[in-house]
Amino acid sequence: AEEVGGGDKEVVREYFNNSGFQRWKKIYGETDDVNRVQLDIRLGHSKTVENTMLMLTEEGSLKGVTVCDAGCGTGSLAIPLAKQGAIVSASDISAAMVAEARKKAEEELLADNGGEAPVMPKFEVKDLESLDGKYDTVVCLDVLIHYPQSKADGMIAHLASLAEKRLILSFAPKTFYYDLLKRVGELFPGPSKATRAYLHAEADVERALQKVGWKIRKRGLITTQFYFARLVEAVPA
Ligand code: SAM
Numbered sequence: 001a002e003e004v005g006g007g008d009k010e011v012v013r014e015y016f017n018n019s020g021f022q023r024w025k026k027i028y029g030e031t032d033d034v035n036r037v038q039l040d041i042r043l044g045h046s047k048t049v050e051n052t053m054l055m056l057t058e059e060g061s062l063k064g065v066t067v068c069d070a071g072c073g074t075g076s077l078a079i080p081l082a083k084q085g086a087i088v089s090a091s092d093i094s095a096a097m098v099a100e101a102r103k104k105a106e107e108e109l110l111a112d113n114g115g116e117a118p119v120m121p122k123f124e125v126k127d128l129e130s131l132d133g134k135y136d137t138v139v140c141l142d143v144l145i146h147y148p149q150s151k152a153d154g155m156i157a158h159l160a161s162l163a164e165k166r167l168i169l170s171f172a173p174k175t176f177y178y179d180l181l182k183r184v185g186e187l188f189p190g191p192s193k194a195t196r197a198y199l200h201a202e203a204d205v206e207r208a209l210q211k212v213g214w215k216i217r218k219r220g221l222i223t224t225q226f227y228f229a230r231l232v233e234a235v236p237a
Contacts, residue, residue, distance in 0.1 A: 009093070009127065012146045016094035025100055028074045037226050044227025048141060048170050049076050051220045053084075055168060055233050056137065062086040068135040068162055069121070070128040071143035075101030078121045079108050088121035089135065095125045129158055138163040142229065144171040144205075148198050156208040166235050167214065173221070173230040174199035202230055209234050 016024070027038050027045070034042065056062060063085035069078045072090035074097060081088045082105065092098050102123045109118050128140065138159050144152045152171075160167050179199060206216055213236060220231035 008147055008151060013093045013127075016092075017096045021094060021096040021100075024097075025074055028076050040224050040226045044222055044224035044229065045076070045142065047222045047224070048229050048231060049080065051222060051231055052077060052139060052141060052168055052170070053080055055218055055220070055231070056081070056139075057084065059166075065137060066135045068131065068133070068138045070131060070138060070140040070159060072101055072121075072123070073097050073142075075104050075121070075123075077139060077141060078123075079105050082109055082118045082121050085118065087119055089124070089133070090121045091124040091126040091128070091131060093125070093127040098123050098125045128155060131158070131162060133162060134164055135162055136165050137168070138166075139168045141168075141170045144169065144200055145197050149200055149204050152198075152200060152205070153208040153211075156205065157212045160209065160212045160214050160234070166217075166233055167209075168231065168233050169205065170222075170229045170231045171200045171205060172197060172228055174201040174204075175228075200230075202232075205230075205232065210237070213237050 023038075026034055027042050056067075061084075062081065065086050067081050067086045067088050069081065069088060069090040072078050072092045075090060078088050078090035078101060090098075090101060092101070101121075105121055105123070109120055128143070140155075140159055144155065147155065156169065159169070182197065182199060202219075209216065214234040215237040216232050217235045218233040222229045222231060
């Protein structure tokens, strides 16, 4: 797979170890020190996690299923996956994110002794381009937004090469309406606008999957006022 090198990745790593970590830890958390926009994004993101869990469990129990959560953030998906019995490998380019995810998993999974003890996810600081191994399922939520389509193609190809049965991706869709919103946002950047956001056309993501022999089986769209995500589940064609 093509390597994502240089610029974007270093900027993203630095951001998610510092100001981005503080910002997203709050958005993905439960505390009420968030503003209206952040609260809306929290809601949208939690719907993405919920829909992903639905897509995953629709095909049967997750017990013993190996899942790679690439770009795991604070563990929003890795923890519910482990609760369902999945064997989770969760990684992120940001050491701060991985530390937070591990802490949360220890709190939530060790405390949860309602049934059989869940297997603790294996957490690692790693960019997704250096992931290896094989997993039943690979999931990568809200990560592609940090990379232009030229880099995203290689990332998608690499993630597909790790997946044996299915690949679930979410990205900010490049629709006319959202494109317009983003342009307006660029004209009036708010104080929290710290990194560039890249939108992806669904057709481009689909083409990247087709190039490596995968096809989209299910699609979902999650929108709130300030959060937009296209969710796709791909399988070998
Ligand atoms: N997937 C998580 C979720 O949905 O809760 C986190 C989403 S957050 C918007 C994006 C995450 O991607 C950050 O934690 C960031 O550090 C991580 N990330 C960005 N580029 C990455 C890369 N090349 N490899 C691995 N992780 C990356």
